[in-house]
Amino acid sequence: MRTTDHDHLPARGKAPMTDVAEADSPACTYELVRSVLDRVGDKWTVVIVCELGNGPRRFNELRRLASPITQRMLTVTLRGLERDGLVSRTVHPTVPPQVEYALTGVGRTLLTIVRDLADWTEANLDHIRTARAGYDRVQG
Amino acid sequence: MRTTDHDHLPARGKAPMTDVAEADSPACTYELVRSVLDRVGDKWTVVIVCELGNGPRRFNELRRLASPITQRMLTVTLRGLERDGLVSRTVHPTVPPQVEYALTGVGRTLLTIVRDLADWTEANLDHIRTARAGYDRVQG
DNA sequence: CAGTATCCAGACAGATACTG
DNA sequence: CAGTATCTGTCTGGATACTG
Numbered sequence: 001m002r003t004t005d006h007d008h009l010p011a012r013g014k015a016p017m018t019d020v021a022e023a024d025s026p027a028c029t030y031e032l033v034r035s036v037l038d039r040v041g042d043k044w045t046v047v048i049v050c051e052l053g054n055g056p057r058r059f060n061e062l063r064r065l066a067s068p069i070t071q072r073m074l075t076v077t078l079r080g081l082e083r084d085g086l087v088s089r090t091v092h093p094t095v096p097p098q099v100e101y102a103l104t105g106v107g108r109t110l111l112t113i114v115r116d117l118a119d120w121t122e123a124n125l126d127h128i129r130t131a132r133a134g135y136d137r138v139q140g
Numbered sequence: 141m142r143t144t145d146h147d148h149l150p151a152r153g154k155a156p157m158t159d160v161a162e163a164d165s166p167a168c169t170y171e172l173v174r175s176v177l178d179r180v181g182d183k184w185t186v187v188i189v190c191e192l193g194n195g196p197r198r199f200n201e202l203r204r205l206a207s208p209i210t211q212r213m214l215t216v217t218l219r220g221l222e223r224d225g226l227v228s229r230t231v232h233p234t235v236p237p238q239v240e241y242a243l244t245g246v247g248r249t250l251l252t253i254v255r256d257l258a259d260w261t262e263a264n265l266d267h268i269r270t271a272r273a274g275y276d277r278v279q280g
Numbered sequence: 281c282a283g284t285a286t287c288c289a290g291a292c293a294g295a296t297a298c299t300g
Numbered sequence: 301c302a303g304t305a306t307c308t309g310t311c312t313g314g315a316t317a318c319t320g
Binding site: 114 | 169170172173174175176177179180181182183186187190222223224225226246249250253254256257258260261262263264265267268270271272274275276
Binding site: 199214235236238 | 282283285
């Protein structure tokens with residue numbers, strides 16, 4: 001399978017073969033950081049990780065919590081996180097089927113990082129907003 | 141000017157009118173975090189911020205340091221950072237012109253965040269790589 | 281040197297319809 | 301319920317050529 005590289009489920013275009021490099025060569029630190037940002041920087045990952053931070057959730061439950069996310073993007077995002085071992089996927093063989101997603105241990109440490117990021121944002125939001133407004137006033 | 145929304149210099153498509161919201165409503169924390177990730181999550185911002193972390197740099201100097209970046213993307217990235225007050229741009233009116241870019245105070249705190257991110261990545265890289273390989277072995 | 285201006289391929293993501 | 305399959309528009313970013 002997966003010979004034709006179609007569209008359907010985009011196979012996580014992010015970080016395609018940027019096989020994360022070693023950690024100490026001079027410039028590759030950027031590659032390294034980017035590999036996380038590629039993981040975390042897309043539109044929905046942060047939302048999903050934060051929601052799962054409150055406990056395990058099922059598919060449509062997540063769909064509601066992540067408000068205007070589409071089925072497709074939820075699937076794509078969860079697959080990516082699962083692939084990286086950040087969330088676990090547990091299928092309960094009931095009828096109708098139930099699938100439960102939860103943060104793994106590593107996923108939980110990622111949550112910490114995301115929260116640090118949120119803290120930084122809160123602390124510097126006004127400054128950025130002001131700077132942005134000032135810049136836009138001077139420029140077009 | 142800037143009535144026709146052409147291509148030329150894309151006017152920072154990121155975080156277009158997602159005017160960063162207040163910091164305490166229940167779900168808007170995501171918007172908040174996303175607003176930083178939009179700022180930091182693009183392909184070059186991290187590289188530029190890290191390089192400027194070593195001191196002020198000039199345009200083509202940065203261009204060399206950020207290896208395969210194009211002129212356009214360097215300009216776009218620097219403009220975005222300047223707009224948000226994270227880097228300063230100083231023109232020395234010499235011939236030929238010299239323009240020096242440097243991190244501002246806030247920009248320097250962003251550098252801290254980026255480094256935290258790098259630390260997390262280093263710490264969890266093996267785990268992610270392994271998980272990814274395992275997942276890919278099972279799936280397509 | 282330090283940029284602008286265009287063109288364009290390919291990735292990201294929304295809407296919609298269908299399925300075990 | 302929990303997805304998969306397509307189609308499609310939009311945005312990102314690379315290549316290239318030109319300028320004060």
